[in-house]
Amino acid sequence: MWRIAHKKESLWVKWVHSVYLKHQDWWTYQPKKSAGWAWKKLCKIRDDLRLGFEEKGWLQQSYKISETYKWLQGDLPKVEWAAWIWNRYTSPKHAFISWLAIHNRLKTRAKLEKFGVCEDSSCLLCGTAIESRDHLLFYCTYNRKCMTKIARLLGITEAHYNIEATWIHWRRKLTDHVQRKVGLAALTSVVYHLWFARIHVFWHKAVVHPNTLFKGICTETKDRVIQLISCKWTRKHCKLLFRISSTRPN
Template sequence: MRAFLTFSEASGLSMNQDKSKIYRNGVPHLEAEAILQLSGFQVGTFPFKYLGIPISYKKLSNAECNILVDRIVSRIRSWGAKKLRYAGRLVLVRSVISQMHSYWAKIFLLPKGIISRVDAVCRNYLWSGNDDFHRVPAVAWDTCWKFSWWIAQKKDSLWVKWVHHIYKKQTDWWSYNPSINSSWTWRQVCKARDALCPSFSVNGWLNEEYSTHSVYNWLIREHVTVNWLPLVWNILCLPKVNFICWLYVLNRFMTKERLLRYGIINSDLCDLCGTTQETHSHLFSDCCYSQRCLILLKKWVDIDWNGDFKA
């Protein structure tokens, strides 16, 4: 209480005792009552919300984490009325939904069920514009490491100091083994450390060069970069063009040839020329209409526009 008063005198900010609460766990009843009388605070119960996040002294259940899924779904339903295309949906998934998910994931170890539901909602919105989608997506949905690094580097964090005092104490972090009485969350942090341990020294993360991006690249190190990457995901192109090119090289457009195979339509003739089966290669290169469009496009980009543009 003296610390609160000192802070108030220095900053001019005063706490509201009517809105302040004490949350207790494992404290004797008489001691807790004495603290309440001295502070004048009210008694709070777990879980409670702080900045929209449920706070609890134990592992959050799926029901408690459903708040995250509900918020994502409410955002998607408000966006659905705007009738965005693939590129717009992709931007919203990466810039908004993924940030909401990351914010929670930095605070909690989310249950696998919640992570799967978030992935499903994002996937459904990307391919259909809604949170509910029952058809097979055009492309498969491929796909908390920082805690280990914080503990190893002894960052100036209250949580890290608490971990060193309660769990780790004087033991070397890389040789520490959690006891069977440790919490589920703490055991998961140690499990993440074991998975990343071989790569910390190799990648220079022990020298404070850790980043989520570097860990992600290390986790997907076995993936081979395709040769069409700079052509499709080019920062000079519009996002809509990037996405269309991506679907084209993966042969994932719903052409008439595919729709006929699924039994959705009765004819697979191209609507542009009306003479040949509509496939990816025909639609984008072999069709006489497409070829005329390419000729016109080439003539247009060859024009010296006001003397400043020459493709």
């Protein structure tokens, strides 16, 4: 649309002006009934974005699609957990599962029972409580063992066992910038592996030992972080990574 309004030198823009517009004003032009579907769609999008072009002055400056995207989104509140989940030290698969968890979108047995998919809503890992998101990821005795081991490894005393409170607690305790990112990446790894352990029980009818899960959390966190080591790292940061990679479950 910006190219059409400015009559930019391109074969397609020249074709549009010669076939459709024919010296008419782009912003007031109305397509004929015989015009193609794609051209009508483009004109409709023009009408939707016209206010943005007028308010932001996009015609008087270099046009950026990103500016249009932000304008269409509007003023959205910034969520605090974005710094935890979309941390560059976090593996994408860990971030995705954690994102589902923070939105309470994981298909736990409590949800599946409401959908009529299963009759039993008890936790697959401990069998002592209803399998909700908070129970599965933080209150379950099986999961607390893994969470406590990782927290101890990072020098944190975990006392919340709640997905919203835990990451804030870890962020405050890990004051160093790099250590905070590594710690939050480890937390997303915990969430992912706990969900993986639950899936493993469902399909294989066997519970993964907490020590095995702990080892997998450390290994995948190390494998991701080691790719992002930079010259800004200090000896303290390297020692943390070495501690994660060399730790053996008790």
